[in-house]
Amino acid sequence: MASLCFSFDRESISFFIDGVCQGTAVKNFDIQYYAPDSVIVGYSASQKNHRFMRGMVDDIRYYHRVLNQDDIRELFEEPDPNRWHSWIEKILKLLGVLMGIVLISFLLVYRRRAALKVAEQKLNLEYKFHEMEIRTLKAQMNPHFIFNSLNSIQQLILQNDNEAAQKYLSKFSKLIRRLLESNHHDNLSLRDELDLLNRYLDIESLRFGNSFSYDVSLVGISHPEDIFIPHLLVQSFVENAIWHGLLPKQGEKRLQVSFHRLDEERIRCVVEDNGIGRERSGQREQTFKKKSLALSYVRTRLELLSHTLHRNCFVEIHDLKNAQNEALGTRVEVIIPRLSALNE
Secondary structure: OOOEEEEEOOOEEEEEEOOEEEEEEEOOOOOOOOHHHOOOOOOOOOHHHHHHHOOOOOOOOOOOOOOOHHHHHHHHHOOOOOHHHHHHHHHHHHHHHHHHHHHHHHHHHHHHHHHHHHHHHHHHHHHHHHHHHHHHHHHHHHHHHHHHHHHHHHHHHHOOOHHHHHHHHHHHHHHHHHHHHHOOOOEEEHHHHHHHHHHHHHHHHHHOOOOOEEEEEEEOOOOHHHOEEEOOOOHHHHHHHHHHHHOOOOOOOEEEEEEEEOOOOEEEEEEEEOOOHHHHHOOOHHHHHHHHHHHHHHHHHHHHHHHHHOOOOOEEEEEEEOOOOOEEEEEEEEEEEOEOOOOO
């Protein structure tokens, strides 16, 4: 707040701001006062000044003598009698602003937490729903997996090949035990998945008189026991490759299954065979329906997993052909989500 001072005598008038003279002018008139109300008295003495000045002036003093420079400077350096009122007013205003900010922040945080809680509940419900769908799809695939193996044992018994049937039954019992153990979880380690695939391929190879060769390998993966993936995503493609690609073919029959590390969150599985190809296989209506159903199951599971885990997982099927456009086999690539731990 600035200190203003007017000082005048018979010859001149001076104007001071904060005790410093801003200018002096020659006065060419005589000062006259109206007798009933000669001056405006101090702010503290009358409400008249308060109404007139609207609170813009703290104090007004009139001296019936001319003040010199030192007098004015001394008045400027006097303690402000209203300084505490000014500070209290400023502090109260600041506290009001701070309380307003705190209240608004509290309301915003409360609304944000409420919205996050509702979104979390919604996500939990969606996750449980998708989890139930995934369990249902997996349950639909497991009986089909077991049924094919039982058919193989039945055929060996009908052929009176007891030794082969006994050997086959022993391998099958171990496979079933591993399968039942794995069914307690929604996912299993990559090492266990390889073990199940090798056992299944061993049974199928024995069933069909070792008519095809197979290889299951890891590429760029050193610790498969520490990597967890969804249960039985690859087996359907392996089964299709054997039944609908390799068995109808004459000559050498090869099947390769490899698992590659795609990134920190996904594994790529490649199932490649040198069979008759999808075009010839699809000409058999019943075969085509079975393949389409299995593929639909896997694609639906991957879509649900992609939505739940927020990872891009999918299936791509490529027809392998030579320069003459002749079928050389089929290549299936499955992008599988990598899971951090074993889920019960």
